[in-house]
Amino acid sequence: MKRIAVIAALALAPAVLPARADTPLPPAGLANRALSDPRQEMAAKALMGELRCLVCQGQSIADSDADLAGDMRALVRERIRAGRTPEQVRGWLISRYGDYVSYDPPFDAVTAPLWLAPLLLLGIGVLVARSSFRRRTRG
Known part of the structure; x- marks a missing residue:
């Protein structure tokens, strides 16, 4: 009887206990803060909508609340602010994470x-x- 109770508790644990996928670290600086140049921010947001969150898989990095998506948003904004084109940033992210990161693989x-x-x-x-x-x- 105790064995059944333990098995039931283990089976129900994922549904009852929240998953700890996020870290206690603060989000990256530009993860949730817009760039000061509206054109650069518009380009960054357009690119973020075309990149897949590697944790959520069904969401873009623009829509995801995962820590990795925040880090990727910050990377996109940093590189756009540094003068890179969206195509260059996409290429860099694909070289780093693979073709799966793009909703439009080559x-x-x-x-x-x-x-x-x-x-x-x-x-x-x-x-x-x-x-x-x-x-x-x-x-």
């Missing part, structure tokens, strides 16, 4: 399945539907 040998799979599945669906319709009209 077409290459590694990402080809991401780009081609929807077309392949659509083609298979058309062939299956066509075959199904032919069988219905014959019988």
